[in-house]
Amino acid sequence: MLLLYLENNTNCYYIIVNHKQKTIEKIEDIYQHFETYIKLSEDLKSELTNRLKPIIFKKGELVLDANQICKESYFIRKGVLRTYFLKDGKEISEYFSSANEWVNSPKSFMQRKKDMYYIDAVEDTTAFLLKVNDLVFLFDNFPEMERYARLSMGSVFGHLMERIASMRFTSAKERYLHFKNVYADIYPRIPLGMVASYIGITQETLSRIRSEK
Amino acid sequence: MLLLYLENNTNCYYIIVNHKQKTIEKIEDIYQHFETYIKLSEDLKSELTNRLKPIIFKKGELVLDANQICKESYFIRKGVLRTYFLKDGKEISEYFSSANEWVNSPKSFMQRKKDMYYIDAVEDTTAFLLKVNDLVFLFDNFPEMERYARLSMGSVFGHLMERIASMRFTSAKERYLHFKNVYADIYPRIPLGMVASYIGITQETLSRIRSEK
């Protein structure tokens, strides 16, 4: 049994899991992230505090089903979520997201329609949840949130471009090394099969590459 | 000899090329593009008009050298620009941009530092130029421009994700057909070698695929 408990006065969230109470996050921690892009007014801070809800996902849990419209985004505090899609019945990892990153099914979330992406938890994960309506409210009332979105998307953008560049005319080994390098922190925690589909090779090939030295 | 001539009162630009005067664009045309995302106040319209400058590129012309910082963006009206980088001395096409799209070297433009991307003109191209400082001015003074940026980036974002998805576990032929489909309008105008590097295969393979049916 999972129960979310929100202690109003302290901005400090607790999660009660099987009767064991466990602090997961102070909401203030997330302010830092925003403040690398914009200044947060007290007003905006309190709106964020009201709207961001803590949530946890157990390892293996399905966070988003592709048959549903994605109506919320998750800001990860700890753990790893994976976005993937199915091709010929096989799961192809689209990307991995970890601490201080937002995750959703982009097209589905922004356009409120179904898309091909599933999201699941690679390991136990704690996050803050933000509903699309709340985000719209923030965009409409705090122009600085628009700037935040623009700037933070910008860095993801660069990342995607690099990935496209690195995907063509690079050997399986090069891609493996590149992945290990870029995702040094989370690499050891991700099953080999998921890594393989992320970099576009088969499990078997990745296993061989990995063992060869 | 190329000369840019700006007729102030009419919002209508002329370009004089070899003494032949040729109208290229009414500035109003570009408003439509913005208005698919945001409402344009008269104030913002006039600032856009003041800051967007018409420019033309001849086929084959280098628009941006990777050794330079990208200090301006181009909004294409007609023609095709290509963003590419060098790998082992060979040009790898990163993407093609055509009418009603912005082009720049994203990281270089936003972070004001050098990046790996060159831009050249695949065919004669007319565009509006916007300097980074002018864009900053617009962002600082018109919050709706932040929204415009966020929304228009969003669609590019979806496009990049689809491309990454289509790049793994798809045969050369599938990627070729996908490209032809997505870029139906500009496909016939782009040399085969450039298309090949875009989809990540060699020219020879593309030539064989194309001739096989």
Add this chain to the structure above:
DNA sequence: ATGATTTTTTGATATAGGTCAAAAGTTATG
């Protein structure tokens, strides 16, 4: 137009990485 570049096609050969199958290792669950 006409020769000179550049681009595309065709051919022969090599190889990285895919596929299928089964064994070994690891992690979960009653």
Add this chain to the structure above:
DNA sequence: CATAACTTTTGACCTATATCAAAAAATCAT
């Protein structure tokens, strides 16, 4: 703790696509 259920490794074989080379076709510049 034991058995089931994954995950990873290893092996044998095969195919799609790369490479290198050269001919053919198209485009460009004088």
